[in-house]
Amino acid sequence: MTDFLEHPLSEDITLPAVLTALGDETRLAIIAILACNGEKAMTCGQFLQLGSKTAISYHVAKLREAGVIHVRPDGTRRLLTLRRDDLEGRFPGFLDSVIASAASIQLPDAQDSTGMQDAVGGR
Amino acid sequence: MTDFLEHPLSEDITLPAVLTALGDETRLAIIAILACNGEKAMTCGQFLQLGSKTAISYHVAKLREAGVIHVRPDGTRRLLTLRRDDLEGRFPGFLDSVIASAASIQLPDAQDSTGMQDAVGGR
DNA sequence: TTCTTAGTTCAACGATCATTGAACAATAGG
DNA sequence: CCTATTGTTCAATGATCGTTGAACTAAGAA
Numbered sequence: 365m366t367d368f369l370e371h372p373l374s375e376d377i378t379l380p381a382v383l384t385a386l387g388d389e390t391r392l393a394i395i396a397i398l399a400c401n402g403e404k405a406m407t408c409g410q411f412l413q414l415g416s417k418t419a420i421s422y423h424v425a426k427l428r429e430a431g432v433i434h435v436r437p438d439g440t441r442r443l444l445t446l447r448r449d450d451l452e453g454r455f456p457g458f459l460d461s462v463i464a465s466a467a468s469i470q471l472p473d474a475q476d477s478t479g480m481q482d483a484v485g486g487r
Numbered sequence: 488m489t490d491f492l493e494h495p496l497s498e499d500i501t502l503p504a505v506l507t508a509l510g511d512e513t514r515l516a517i518i519a520i521l522a523c524n525g526e527k528a529m530t531c532g533q534f535l536q537l538g539s540k541t542a543i544s545y546h547v548a549k550l551r552e553a554g555v556i557h558v559r560p561d562g563t564r565r566l567l568t569l570r571r572d573d574l575e576g577r578f579p580g581f582l583d584s585v586i587a588s589a590a591s592i593q594l595p596d597a598q599d600s601t602g603m604q605d606a607v608g609g610r
Numbered sequence: 611t612t613c614t615t616a617g618t619t620c621a622a623c624g625a626t627c628a629t630t631g632a633a634c635a636a637t638a639g640g
Numbered sequence: 641c642c643t644a645t646t647g648t649t650c651a652a653t654g655a656t657c658g659t660t661g662a663a664c665t666a667a668g669a670a
Binding site: 387454455469 | 502503504509512577578579585587589
């Protein structure tokens with residue numbers, strides 16, 4: 365596993381890149397879930413409701429490369445956090461409005477019918 | 488010219504569609520210019536600095552289909568306006584933050600070196 | 611009518627996208 | 641050691657994207 369995860373510097377985060385990164389239902393769901401999880405980091409595995417292991421890895425990389433999230437290796441896991449402060453500094457008010465609007469979107473539910481089960485609470 | 492231009496109803500405007508529509512430098516420039524033009528409508532021809540006639544037509548259609556702008560036929564022209572109220576109703580604060588952030592992006596300048604010349608005023 | 615202006619439509623093209631499955635790497639636990 | 645667990649990488653696939661140029665439509669002006 366390449367341990368040097370590239371993150372753009374705050375000042376290198378661009379609006380088109382962020383908009384493109386968020387213009388996908390899966391990635392929007394990821395940041396919505398991250399946001400309503402407070403400051404706590406989450407792992408890739410907690411998003412498997414949204415797609416295959418490979419797909420999540422792909423989308424997480426997109427969000428990281430755009431500067432939307434930070435990814436920190438922790439053993440075999442990756443701890444994901446929203447880059448709230450960096451985004452607020454670059455595009456004031458933007459992330460909050462996106463999160464507020466995205467929160468009302470129904471998450472693509474997993475292959476059972478028990479509702480969100482522990483989609484947000486983690487496991 | 489098909490005179491029935493399809494616009495999504497306000498309640499059918501989705502966040503992923505809007506984010507995707509704005510995740511392109513040319514389209515971001517279009518809405519930034521529209522925004523700093525106040526309430527006044529603009530025509531496609533006023534954006535030819537940003538690309539060919541065909542390209543502008545393509546991007547304007549994308550913005551319209553996503554619900555970001557309204558397009559009204561007026562003779563052979565199309566009068567473009569931002570759907571400010573509809574977007575504010577659906578995603579409060581979103582458009583303003585995007586416009587504020589996009590305003591500081593340098594517009595792709597035309598093929599001369601005189602700066603922005605009449606980038607906003609049209610030709 | 612003819613000519614011009616404003617914009618659309620179409621087919622083509624190369625580029626990027628999102629997904630899949632198989633293989634792999636790295637850590638953790640027995 | 642062996643074996644899960646967690647996540648990445650790769651090649652392949654079909655879909656969508658953004659641009660181009662040519663042809664076209666619609667309206668206005670001479």
